Amino acid sequence: MNDMTVPREEREAKLEGMGCKRKRVEDVRFTQGKGNYVDDIKLKDMVFGDFVRSPYPHARVKSIDTSAAEALPGVLAVLTAETLKTVNLAWMPTLAGDVQMVLADGKVLFQNQEVAFVIAEDRYIAADAVDLVEVEYEELPVLVDPFKAMEPDAPVLREDLEGKTEGAHGARKHHNHIFEWTVGDSEATDLAFSKAEVTVKELFSYHRCHPCPLETCACVASMDKIKGELTLWGTFQAPHVVRTVASLLSTIPEHKIRVISPDIGGGFGNKVGVYPGYVCSIVGSIVLGRPVKWVEDRIENLSATAFARDYHMTTELAATAEGKITGLRCHVLADHGGFDACADPSKWPAGFFNIITGSYDIPTAHVAVDGVYTNKAPGGVAYRCSFRVTEAVYAMERAIDVLARKLNMDPAELRLKNFIRPEQFPYPSALGWEYDSGDYETAMRKAMETVDYAGLRAEQAEKRAAFERGETRELMGIGVSFFTEIVGAGPTRNCDILGIGMFDSCEIRIHPTGAAIARMGTISQGQGHQTTYAQILATELGIPADMIDIEEGDTDTAPYGLGTYGSRSTPVAGAATAMAARKIKAKAQMIAAHMLEVHEDDLEWDVDGFRVKGLPEKTASMKEICWAAYNNVPPNMEPGLEAVSYYDPPNMTYPFGAYICVMDIDVDTGAHKVRRFYALDDCGTRINPMIIEGQVHGGLTEGYAIAMGQEIAYDDMGNVTTASLMDFFLPTAVETPFWETDWTVTPSPHHPIGAKGVGESPNVGSVPCFSNAVNDAFAHLGVTHIQMPHDNWRIWRECKRLGLTG
Amino acid sequence: MIPGSFDYHRPKTVDEAVALLGQYGEEARAIAGGHSLIPMMKLRLAAPEHLIDLGKIEALRGISRDGDTIVIGATTTQAELIASPVIASNLPILIETAMLIADPQIRYVGTVGGNVANGDPGNDMPALMQCLGADYVLKGASGERSVAARDFYEAAYFTALEDGELLTSIRIPLPPAGCGWAYEKLKRKVGDYATAAAAVMLKLHGGACSFASIALTNVGDTPLLAAEAAEALVGSSLDKSAIDAAVAAAEAITNPASDGRGPAEYRTRMAGVMLRRAIARAKNRAA
Amino acid sequence: MAKTHVKMTVNGKEIEALVEPRTLLIHFIREELELTGPHIGCETSHCGACTLDIDGKSVKSCTMFAVQANGADIRTIEGMAEADGTLHPLQDAFREMHGLQCGFCTPGMITRAYRLLQENPNPSDEEIRMGISGNLCRCTGYQNIVAAIRLAAERMNGTQNWEAAE
Structure with a gap:
């Protein structure tokens, strides 16, 4: 039995609850090679699927001859659009309200689009058979540049939409137009600009990139024809949504489908969507009655599933001569590729792009986003960010730097001048959000002091002078960014996916001995959920974290949840965890009162049990209460100690941070060196500082890669030129800078434990910081904006344009 | 990314390897570290019907000094090169270069011979060998010949190496003292x-x-x-x-x-x- | 094509098998031997998730045929702990220093770090970064991996003067 006479600190330490650097539970298996990822699954009679893909970015499919492939020994089936039409699955709905071909139906719209699906006894035979499928194509004119998509004579991409003037999000203006989404007060904004003393305008292109988790997308579909049950293992960031979609598409009743996300080797947004490989594997298993495994290779991953960004943001700021921002206007051209398969909440075709006013008190703003089709892969996922937030933050954080140049002000000072002040929270933004909490100035000043910002500026001035004197060939750039994220989607009144509200869930069962299991609607892809949810419960329930199992990812056992992406696990499921725990605690209190023969109001909570007020030696520890829950409950109370919570958040959460980067640029090669990078994050209450720091390191590394070279590039013919890890920039340990991390804590007032989420902040905040550092290196030469990615040759091109190098 | 099928041969001597290469002609490819060839095979840009593994031919390995010439066996790995005292004291530029090739794992298996012989213009050793005035010793059915690195490369992936021929060693003259x-x-x-x-x-x-x-x-x-x-x-x-x-x-x-x-x-x-x-x-x- | 007989030692165990020559070593290890610790990340020898220790070298087994490993002595992540279950200092250190997140790169990373420390028992941070530059990690940003390898090295050398992160 727990002894509540032990000092409070000792009992608290034993819990390993919130705030402690608990070592991860997951690592025990991962460090021994005992993780269980999708490709590790081996089932009896399992067969393998592989895709025939289009070498052309835009072509008519004249014919598909599968006979030679089918004749190869070991080949079991070759699916084409014609086969899928018999089960009405040649096309599937996307999360964005569009439809997408599962297999090429008459034409292809991007290079490496899925054309046929070969199923064979093993993956080697499947690969051989792919080569034997004969496809006759007739090439069509290719549209790569989104700025040409809406020209009158642009090629018609989506013939299936011909004559459709209404899309899922309103009117379509052109045959390659998907939607226009506007928000804000256009007239008031125009007025602010017409009255402004200073305005700036710049096109900020956020290039196409890709989440590229180390594990590619994969699934195993297993149809038990006798039981009529489908089991689907997959790399799914949202297993319950996959179950619902699979049921709607296949007409298998939802209770006959079990979706399991086992260990996932990183997601970063890549594994939110539903891909043709999943549909074809399910159909294959239904047809063959055998389990079908499909695993993307890296080329397929980079060229066909889930790109991110490709946002072209013409951004304007209006300000007074003293630097007070009076208005913001932004027009976005959004390249969605051949199908609009972006993974946003249904009502938000441009995600939460209207967070673009950022951390600043901007009285009026207007945003318009036009989505267009091009001959590129579909997607538009949130690559380690909330939906379209990193795009918005990039535009704002670059724009304020451009404004600072024009005003001849220091960019950090201009930010300080325009921050939303602590007393303005909850703060209603001009574009419709209500920020929960923040103390931006404190964070910014702490960052500036820690790095000695003034000293850095002095050093930069000296270095510029030395450059002028010919003593160095390096220019020094200082990047500042201050971001406000919007995460934790989200309130069901305005956030849903295919009509399902974006709540999340936790179900807790306490066993008689005081051990517990909690099942969640989310799914970890490396975030350490098994570790951190248990910490929340440990603090809430007074049960040691080591006595609590966290289980996720099996739709047969877990309560319905919307999954893990958009930094929503802690804000939504973390809240559900606390709320479910509090239901248990309330019942525990009644049991304790019964045990101690006092009124429950006479009890007070003390770390891991209750004490009688005024009689502190009279206690009921949680461990004792758990036992009593199964044999000594008050009259008329049901035995047991269980609870479930479906948490519908009242608001988003708004983590923020201040980042500063110091970079040296070699003008003769365009190569850079990040000399220093400091990241201060405020994610509200900190559940596990070790895991937070790890998340920040990872996000910064991704942000570094994106800003400095990571790109999904297409040539003019529509060929993707970066589909291997030779050309798609994933930095190694050698290129990756050293990260300094720091924090402030401003809890969310509406979240049960005050936590805001952190996983994506470092990606969101660091990309503009790196980009600002590059631009800052050239700012004294009149440069306002250099487009990303800032790889060597593009920086060198700017050096050459400026006459700094030959 | 799955390669096509092939027959596998693992000769123990150079003569055996040369005989196999002669026998199968352009249907055969020699493989040493394989880090150039295997990715090409996985992409099905190369589809040899016979793969001749040089891994067990001891005579192709090793670094020695022969008078004023440094001799490097074709299947000497980059890692062996980097660790070689002979190279360190005579041709340290080889180590500097090898350290810039690929990554640690690939340097363990990637060979100097493979790097110079496959004709990939991206490889680092060929230019270095030209700079150093190295000769490549090629052995075929009709005997052995020597081709200067400066004459060896014709175009991307096209070299003076003929079907049936094998690069057996690289001979590098010692550079002038004090270089x-x-x-x-x-x-x-x-x-x-x-x-x-x-x-x-x-x-x-x-x-x-x-x-x-x-x-x-x-x-x-x-x-x-x-x-x-x-x-x-x-x-x-x-x-x-x-x-x-x-x-x-x-x-x-x-x-x-x-x-x-x-x-x-x-x-x-x-x-x-x-x-x-x-x-x-x-x-x-x-x- | 004829199958080829291969014989090798894997994690101290002698194994024999008939393999198609084109069978990649990583597939042989994962699917025939059911050692699924090593992973497939890129298939083009860039990511290092498939790293095995073969005859005292770190090798990317996605770019090697099983037949080439005939006669080899191979160690995978599953063979890193001692027979009695005692973990290798690297395995402990990765957990302690939070040197992993999704776990997908971890087996290859630890296997590579094992060889690095065999060759250089006391590497500097820069040498560690160079030493693991053939292994990509998408989650950690490497900083805690470097710290974990340094901690393991110190423990293996008995020179630990490490103040574990608070």
Whole structure:
């Protein structure tokens, strides 16, 4: 039995609850090679699927001859659009309200689009058979540049939409137009600009990139024809949504489908969507009655599933001569590729792009986003960010730097001048959000002091002078960014996916001995959920974290949840965890009162049990209460100690941070060196500082890669030129800078434990910081904006344009 | 990414390997470390019907000194090269270069012979071998012959190596005593091919350059020996005008492709920048 | 095509099998031997998730045929702990220093770090970064991996003067 006479600190330490650097539970298996990822699954009679893909970015499919492939020994089936039409699955709905071909139906719209699906006894035979499928194509004119998509004579991409003037999000203006989404007060904004003393305008292109988790997308579909049950293992960031979609598409009743996300080797947004490989594997298993495994290779991953960004943001700021921002206007051209398969909440075709006013008190703003089709892969996922937030933050954080140049002000000072002040929270933004909490100035000043910002500026001035004197060939750039994220989607009144509200869930069962299991609607892809949810419960329930199992990812056992992406696990499921725990605690209190023969109001909570007020030696520890829950409950109370919570958040959460980067640029090669990078994050209450720091390191590394070279590039013919890890920039340990991390804590007032989420902040905040550092290196030469990615040759091109190098 | 089928052979002697290569002609490929060939096979850009594994042929391995020549067996790995005291004391530029190739795992299995023989213009060793004036010993059914590295490369993936022939060793003459050396490579990240790279050997005598040899990597469809650039240095004090002339001469012979590393113009300029830096470092190292 | 007989030692166990020559070593290890610790990340020898220790070298087994490993002595992540279950200091250190998140790169990373420390028992941070530059990690940003390898090295050398992160 727990002894509540032990000092409070000792009992608290034993819990390993919130705030402690608990070592991860997951690592025990991962460090021994005992993780269980999708490709590790081996089932009896399992067969393998592989895709025939289009070498052309835009072509008519004249014919598909599968006979030679089918004749190869070991080949079991070759699916084409014609086969899928018999089960009405040649096309599937996307999360964005569009439809997408599962297999090429008459034409292809991007290079490496899925054309046929070969199923064979093993993956080697499947690969051989792919080569034997004969496809006759007739090439069509290719549209790569989104700025040409809406020209009158642009090629018609989506013939299936011909004559459709209404899309899922309103009117379509052109045959390659998907939607226009506007928000804000256009007239008031125009007025602010017409009255402004200073305005700036710049096109900020956020290039196409890709989440590229180390594990590619994969699934195993297993149809038990006798039981009529489908089991689907997959790399799914949202297993319950996959179950619902699979049921709607296949007409298998939802209770006959079990979706399991086992260990996932990183997601970063890549594994939110539903891909043709999943549909074809399910159909294959239904047809063959055998389990079908499909695993993307890296080329397929980079060229066909889930790109991110490709946002072209013409951004304007209006300000007074003293630097007070009076208005913001932004027009976005959004390249969605051949199908609009972006993974946003249904009502938000441009995600939460209207967070673009950022951390600043901007009285009026207007945003318009036009989505267009091009001959590129579909997607538009949130690559380690909330939906379209990193795009918005990039535009704002670059724009304020451009404004600072024009005003001849220091960019950090201009930010300080325009921050939303602590007393303005909850703060209603001009574009419709209500920020929960923040103390931006404190964070910014702490960052500036820690790095000695003034000293850095002095050093930069000296270095510029030395450059002028010919003593160095390096220019020094200082990047500042201050971001406000919007995460934790989200309130069901305005956030849903295919009509399902974006709540999340936790179900807790306490066993008689005081051990517990909690099942969640989310799914970890490396975030350490098994570790951190248990910490929340440990603090809430007074049960040691080591006595609590966290289980996720099996739709047969877990309560319905919307999954893990958009930094929503802690804000939504973390809240559900606390709320479910509090239901248990309330019942525990009644049991304790019964045990101690006092009124429950006479009890007070003390770390891991209750004490009688005024009689502190009279206690009921949680461990004792758990036992009593199964044999000594008050009259008329049901035995047991269980609870479930479906948490519908009242608001988003708004983590923020201040980042500063110091970079040296070699003008003769365009190569850079990040000399220093400091990241201060405020994610509200900190559940596990070790895991937070790890998340920040990872996000910064991704942000570094994106800003400095990571790109999904297409040539003019529509060929993707970066589909291997030779050309798609994933930095190694050698290129990756050293990260300094720091924090402030401003809890969310509406979240049960005050936590805001952190996983994506470092990606969101660091990309503009790196980009600002590059631009800052050239700012004294009149440069306002250099487009990303800032790889060597593009920086060198700017050096050459400026006459700094030959 | 699954390769096509093939028959596998694992000869124990050079003669056996040569016989197999002769027997199967263009249907056969020799494999050593395999880190160039296997990815090509997985992409089905190469589909040999017979794979002849050189891994068990002891005679192809090892580093030795033969008079004024350093002999490197074709299947000597980059890691073995890096660890070799013979190389460290005689040709340290090989170690500097090998350290810039690929990554640790690949250097354990990637061979010097494979790097020079497969004709990939992205490989680093070919230009270095041209710079050093190395000879390649090739063995075929009709016997052994020697081809200078400077004559070996014809176009991307096309070399003087004929079907049925095997590269058995690389012979590098010892550079003049007191030579300075440097290999400068600009790349995007560890594991990348060069955006441009330059190998420089030079010797100073009484303040003047008495010997120079220069070659460039990955700025043409073969490695490029920059003879005129070297000539521009010889006789000079390595002053700015001589170096400018060498850089101009080197840039003039480049013909790089535009790719993700940058447009052709950039890569040409980077060849010049790498050369300039390599000359500076070589000069500092010259006795 | 004829199958080839291969014999090798894997984690101290002698195994024999008939393999198709084109069978990649990583597939042989994962699917025939059911050692699924090593992973497939890129298939083009860039990511290092498939790293095995073969005859004292770190090798990317996605770019090697099983037949080439005939006669080899191979160690995978599953063979890193001692027979009695005692973990290798690297395995402990990765957990302690939070040197992993999704776990997908971890087996290859630890296997590579094992060889690095065999060759260089006391590497500097820069040498560690160079030493693991053939292994990509998408989650950690490497900083804690470097710290974990340093901690393991110190413990293996008995020179630990490490103040574990608070």
